[in-house]
Amino acid sequence: MPTVTDIQVDGYVSCRDPKCAGYKQQSAQVTLRTTAFSYQDNGGDGSVPQTAIEREAVGVVQFDDACEVCGGPVIFAAEERPEYAQVSGQDQLALLAINQQTQIQDVQKLVFERERADLEREKEMLELRNMMAKQQETIQELLSRPRGPGRPRKDTDSE
Numbered sequence: 113m114p115t116v117t118d119i120q121v122d123g124y125v126s127c128r129d130p131k132c133a134g135y136k137q138q139s140a141q142v143t144l145r146t147t148a149f150s151y152q153d154n155g156g157d158g159s160v161p162q163t164a165i166e167r168e169a170v171g172v173v174q175f176d177d178a179c180e181v182c183g184g185p186v187i188f189a190a191e192e193r194p195e196y197a198q199v200s201g202q203d204q205l206a207l208l209a210i211n212q213q214t215q216i217q218d219v220q221k222l223v224f225e226r227e228r229a230d231l232e233r234e235k236e237m238l239e240l241r242n243m244m245a246k247q248q249e250t251i252q253e254l255l256s257r258p259r260g261p262g263r264p265r266k267d268t269d270s271e
Contacts, residue, residue, distance in 0.1 A: 115148045123172065123190045127179040130205060134181035142188045143173040 123142030127134035147169045172188045179186050198204065 115150075117146045117148070118173070119144050119146075121190060123188060124192055125177070125186050125188050126193070127182060128185050128187055129179075129182060130208060132179060132182045132184065134179040134186070137189070137193055140188070142190060144170065144190055145173050146170050 120141050121144045123140060123144075124137040125140040125142070126137040129135060148165045149167050149169075151164055151166045172190050174188055177186050178184065203209075
């Protein structure tokens with residue numbers, strides 16, 4: 113069974129959404145969790161002392177806290193987020209805007225395709241109704257014609 117140790121350290125908290133005002137990191141206490149696995153935990157044969165650690169996993173515990181600004185999820189970090197020099201001259205959030213614009217265009221295409229399919233169905237329905245009305249007129253015309261005497265009966269005695 114691995115050994116789990118939690119300690120409180122100075123860290124940072126921020127909103128996950130880069131467009132939110134809460135995205136700027138603020139100092140906060142975060143929980144740093146260390147999970148240590150010994151050789152015995154990983155199926156060792158007992159030749160190594162039980163206190164010997166084979167590997168450790170260290171990470172900041174993420175809680176379900178909400179952003180104070182937008183109410184979205186937040187990120188807890190042990191280290192400050194790096195800030196890179198803006199050497200390209202491009203807006204740092206331009207990729208997010210492009211992604212959002214692409215999503216809007218995809219939704220607009222989907223709506224357009226649905227509307228086009230609905231119009232085609234309506235057109236087909238109108239054509240079917242028109243065809244049915246013409247058939248009904250033909251039937252009525254045929255039923256309203258006067259019937260003639262018809263064909264004479266075949267006389268079986270004359271043969």
